[in-house]
Amino acid sequence: xxxxxxxxxxxxxxxxxxxxxxxxxxxxxxxxxPTWDSLDSRPLPSWYDEAKIGIFIHWGVFSVPSxxxxxxxxxxxxxxLQKVVEYMKNNYPPDFTYADFAPKFTAEFYNPDQWVxxxxxxxxxxxxxxxxxxxxxxxWPSNHSFNWNAMDVGPKxxxxxxxxNSIRKRTNIKLGLYHSLFxxxxxLFLQDQANKFATNYFVTSKTMxxxxxxxNTYKPDIIWSDGGDGALDTYWNSKEFLAxxxxxxxxxxxxxxxxxxxxxxxxKHGGYLTCKDRYNPGKLQQRKWENAMTLDRSSWGxxxxxxxNDFLTIEELITLIVETVSCGGNILINVGPTKDGRITPIYExxxxxxxxxxxxxxxxxxxxxxxxxxxxxxxxxxxxTSKKSETGTRVYAFVLKWPETDILYLGSPSPSSLTRVxxxxxxxxIPWRIPASQPxxxxxxxxxxxVNAIPCQWAWVFTMENLAN
Numbered sequence: 001x002x003x004x005x006x007x008x009x010x011x012x013x014x015x016x017x018x019x020x021x022x023x024x025x026x027x028x029x030x031x032x033x034p035t036w037d038s039l040d041s042r043p044l045p046s047w048y049d050e051a052k053i054g055i056f057i058h059w060g061v062f063s064v065p066s067x068x069x070x071x072x073x074x075x076x077x078x079x080x081l082q083k084v085v086e087y088m089k090n091n092y093p094p095d096f097t098y099a100d101f102a103p104k105f106t107a108e109f110y111n112p113d114q115w116v117x118x119x120x121x122x123x124x125x126x127x128x129x130x131x132x133x134x135x136x137x138x139x140w141p142s143n144h145s146f147n148w149n150a151m152d153v154g155p156k157x158x159x160x161x162x163x164x165n166s167i168r169k170r171t172n173i174k175l176g177l178y179h180s181l182f183x184x185x186x187x188l189f190l191q192d193q194a195n196k197f198a199t200n201y202f203v204t205s206k207t208m209x210x211x212x213x214x215x216n217t218y219k220p221d222i223i224w225s226d227g228g229d230g231a232l233d234t235y236w237n238s239k240e241f242l243a244x245x246x247x248x249x250x251x252x253x254x255x256x257x258x259x260x261x262x263x264x265x266x267x268k269h270g271g272y273l274t275c276k277d278r279y280n281p282g283k284l285q286q287r288k289w290e291n292a293m294t295l296d297r298s299s300w301g302x303x304x305x306x307x308x309n310d311f312l313t314i315e316e317l318i319t320l321i322v323e324t325v326s327c328g329g330n331i332l333i334n335v336g337p338t339k340d341g342r343i344t345p346i347y348e349x350x351x352x353x354x355x356x357x358x359x360x361x362x363x364x365x366x367x368x369x370x371x372x373x374x375x376x377x378x379x380x381x382x383x384x385t386s387k388k389s390e391t392g393t394r395v396y397a398f399v400l401k402w403p404e405t406d407i408l409y410l411g412s413p414s415p416s417s418l419t420r421v422x423x424x425x426x427x428x429x430i431p432w433r434i435p436a437s438q439p440x441x442x443x444x445x446x447x448x449x450x451v452n453a454i455p456c457q458w459a460w461v462f463t464m465e466n467l468a469n
Contacts, residue, residue, distance in 0.1 A: 032246045034239035036269045042246055044271055044288055047174065047221075048256045050367040051125035052325050053358075054176065055351070056292060056334035058130050058300040061137045061154070063339040064101040070301030070336075073098045073135050074184050102137065105154035110341025112166035118343060120171045122351035123358030125366070127167065128176035128224045128332060131160050131214060136183035140217070144209045155341075164218050176222030177214055181207050181261075182230050197235045208237055212244075219250050225260045225270075233262030233269075242270075258290065272330070280320065284327050284370050291324045292332040295350055302336035302344070311346050314353040315400075318459045321354075321365070322398045326383040328370045353458075360425040360456045363387075364396035364463070371395055372469065378411030378441065389465065396424075397462045408444040408462075409435060415442045418466035425455025430462060 032038045062070040068084050075081035076088055077098070088096070119127055132138045132145075140160040141151035150159045160177065167173050181203075183189055188202035214220065223245065228236055238261035246252055259270030267275035272288040280291050294300055295312050303310075312320075317333070324331040333354075335347040358365065368385040376382035381400035386393050397410060421430040421444060431445040444462060 032243050034243040036239065039239060039242050039246065040269055042271070045254050045256055047254070048126075048272065048330065049288060051174065052330050052365050052368075053122075053124050053321065053354075054126040054128060054290075054330060054332045055119050055122065055124045056128050056178075056294075056300070056332045057337065058133070058302075058334060059159070059337045060130055060133045060139065060301070061098070061101050061105050061135055062133065062301045063337065064104045066302045066304045066339065069299040069303070070133060072301075078184055098135070099148075102148070102153045105137075105150075105339050107150075107155035107157060107159065107339070107341040109338075110155065110157070110159065110162070112163045113170065115163065115343060116166045116170050116173070118348060118351055119173060122355040123362060124173065124333070124351075126174035126176055126222065127163075128178050128222055129160060129163055130178045132180050132183075132210065133178075134180045134182065134184050134227055136180075136186055138210065140214070142210055142213060144206055144213065160214075160218060164220075174221035175218065176224055176256075177218060177220040178224040178226060179211060179214060180227035181225060181236050182227040192235070193230070197231045200235050200237070203235065203237055208241060211241055215245065215249050215251065215255075221251065221254060222256045222258075224258050228260050228262045228265065231262060233265050236262055238262055238265070280324060280329075281327060282323060284374055285329070288328065288330075290330045290332055291320065292334070293320060294334040295347060296334075296336065300334050300336060302338050308346070312350070314350060314357075315458055317350060317354060318357060319400055322383045322400065322459060325365055325368065326370060326374045326385055326398070357456055357458055361398075361459070361461045363424060364398065364461045368396065373412040376410055376412050379409060382410060384412065391465055393465075393467070395464045395467060397464065399460045399462065402460065403446050406446045406448075408446055409438065409441060410444065411438075411441040413442050413464055414440055414468040415464075416466055416468040419468075420465045422463045423455065424461040424463060426453065 032042055058070050060070070062072050065072050067087055068075055068081065072084060075084040131140060136145065136148060138145040138149040140149065140158050142149050147153060150157055164175050167175050186202060186206065188206060192199050192202050215223070228238070233239060242257065245255060245257070249255065257271035259265055259267060259273045261270060267273050272290055274290050274292055278291065278293045279289065295317070296303060296306055297310055297312065321331050335343055337343050364385055368387045371384040371386040373384055375384070383398045385396045395413060399408065415432065415434060419432065421432050423430055426449065430447070433443050433445065435441055435443050
């Protein structure tokens with residue numbers, strides 16, 4: 001009888017363990033220490049790799065002058081750029097200060113529901129909103145940024161909270177929040193800098209309280225840190241914050257972070273690697289990475305002086321998406337709203353075009369993995385992704401330029417007798433053959449497709465199943 005009771009107790013404990021295991025993610029059962037060895041061992045939540053495409057939103061007081069770039073203040077007063085200095089001299093009185101721009105950051109046309117509907121139509125699976133850039137102005141009513149926040153001056157609104165509410169009300173898009181660790185002209189930061197960062201009054205009274213406030217208030221899916229290049233992670237208290245974020249925060253099991261936590265961290269430590277702006281290595285990386293890039297070739301913030309040629313074409317954008325995802329990265333595509341809260345037509349057009357393309361070809365982007373070859377060994381302008389299917393591995397070949405002849409020779413795939421080829425968005429199988437004059441590869445026999453049957457306007461995707469490799 002005693003043995004039976006002991007076995008019963010063991011069975012009960014085992015059932016409890018199984019229930020807890022499935023109720024709580026594995027990440028919640030691990031305690032992370034404030035060391036890079038420990039923090040870097042945290043598995044990246046799977047949703048991020050599956051999402052592939054995000055939208056970056058650069059919006060702040062810099063959207064008022066909307067000239068040169070979002071670094072306007074720095075190019076005026078920090079490291080003067082002649083065209084910015086001349087612009088201020090010609091258009092504003094001598095006693096005008098950067099703070100005088102803030103009341104003109106009005107956001108009167110800000111409609112977060114419209115923004116979210118546009119982002120949803122674009123096919124993006126996450127967004128990253130600027131909550132505070134290097135100018136120090138917070139787009140939420142921060143308790144640590146008195147009279148330099150979007151509730152006290154300018155919009156008189158919680159810009160972050162409004163967008164967060166719209167996203168969660170209307171879509172399954174994940175919410176990311178960008179936060180700059182440093183501020184160009186904050187006296188506390190300048191004091192710490194003058195002390196060669198032996199003190200960190202700015203960090204303990206400003207930067208870190210803001211980060212904790214953002215996480216606890218808005219419960220973001222991404223914390224996108226920036227501006228840490230001025231000092232080591234030990235000055236910023238980065239490891240301590242991340243340990244709290246992964247262990248005890250309200251988003252500890254789902255949140256994702258990047259690598260900009262100090263001069264010693266970029267492209268090395270953090271949840272995923274951004275390395276540098278517009279990072280696009282063109283080859284497979286050992287760790288998950290992100291290509292944070294801009295539709296405006298020269299600026300992250302809105303520029304009134306920008307011309308049509310300053311923006312990426314849809315062909316250029318799709319090429320960057322394909323190259324990035326083929327090499328295992330995510331792509332974060334930046335838009336810059338106006339001071340009054342509009343996403344201008346050129347940005348809207350690009351995002352809607354991207355969404356049209358993804359409606360046909362998203363299968364080859366979302367939840368995919370890099371294939372054994374990232375781009376073809378022979379055919380130019382051909383990139384690959386792959387995905388597990390019921391019959392094995394399905395390989396996707398992105399053809400960035402439609403073949404000039406009716407035969408497309410691909411050098412990387414090796415067909416088998418069971419190989420089946422299709423074109424996403426096209427109803428009939430694509431015939432193929434083994435090349436007669438080549439030692440390996442496959443020849444796709446491109447059919448004549450009527451205008452009405454063309455699946456999309458840019459970058460076509462051939463799927464191959466049951467390959468030999």
